[in-house]
Amino acid sequence: MTASAPLPFDPIARAASLWNERIGEPRAMAAVTSVMRVQQILQQAVDAALRPHGLTFARYEALVLLRFSRAGALPMRIMGERLQLHPTSITNIVDRLQGSGLVVRRPHPTDGRTTLVEITDAGRELCAAATASVTAVDFGLVGLDEGQTEMLTSLLASVRHAAGDFA
Numbered sequence: 001m002t003a004s005a006p007l008p009f010d011p012i013a014r015a016a017s018l019w020n021e022r023i024g025e026p027r028a029m030a031a032v033t034s035v036m037r038v039q040q041i042l043q044q045a046v047d048a049a050l051r052p053h054g055l056t057f058a059r060y061e062a063l064v065l066l067r068f069s070r071a072g073a074l075p076m077r078i079m080g081e082r083l084q085l086h087p088t089s090i091t092n093i094v095d096r097l098q099g100s101g102l103v104v105r106r107p108h109p110t111d112g113r114t115t116l117v118e119i120t121d122a123g124r125e126l127c128a129a130a131t132a133s134v135t136a137v138d139f140g141l142v143g144l145d146e147g148q149t150e151m152l153t154s155l156l157a158s159v160r161h162a163a164g165d166f167a
Contacts, residue, residue, distance in 0.1 A: 012037065035156075045140025049133040053126055054100065058085070060134070062093050063102060063127040066119035073118035075108065084165070102126060 012033050016026035046057050055063075061083055066072055074082075080090040094117050097103040102123035108114035119127070141149060160166065 042140040045137050046134055049137050049140075050130055053130040053133065055126070055130055058083075058089070058093050059097055059102075060127070060130050062090075062097060062117075063119060063123055064131070066103065066117065067124060067127050071118075072124075073106065073116045075114045076117055077114070079117060097123065 012030055015033065016030040019026035019029050043057070050057060050060055053060075062079060065079060065082055066074060076090055076094060077087070079085075079094070080087050083090065085093070094103060094105070097117075098105060101120060103117050103119055106116045106118055108116050144152065
């Protein structure tokens with residue numbers, strides 16, 4: 001949560017200094033603490049941009065994924081894989097989107113065991129409006145120029161790759 005006034009010092013830099021004095025090398029601690037704090041900042045900005053549209057970031061991501069698909073529909077299993085979510089979570093997201101009329105479930109035409117999730121026209125319209133809102137605030141990523149943003153994405157991809165996020 002943002003305080004009413006900015007601190008007169010960087011608390012993570014202060015923590016790193018104390019860490020160095022009392023524990024040892026602070027680089028990893030300072031980096032992880034910074035990433036966690038930036039995640040809070042980004043989450044607050046994105047949530048604020050999506051709130052007027054009645055969307056959470058997870059539901060917004062699901063709508064974007066469906067919008068990007070060739071047919072506007074994907075099997076729930078594929079949605080879960082692409083969004084890197086547990087099947088229970090994707091089911092909950094789809095339930096909520098369907099309850100709002102933003103997606104429909106359809107039987108797969110050739111695989112009776114598979115359910116397709118298809119974005120509706122209302123889902124497309126809401127997704128476009130929500131996208132305008134989150135891009136208007138740069139998804140909350142302030143203070144970086146284009147090159148720095150690309151570098152940050154690349155650095156974080158290295159961590160994600162090393163953790164097995166993708167091959």
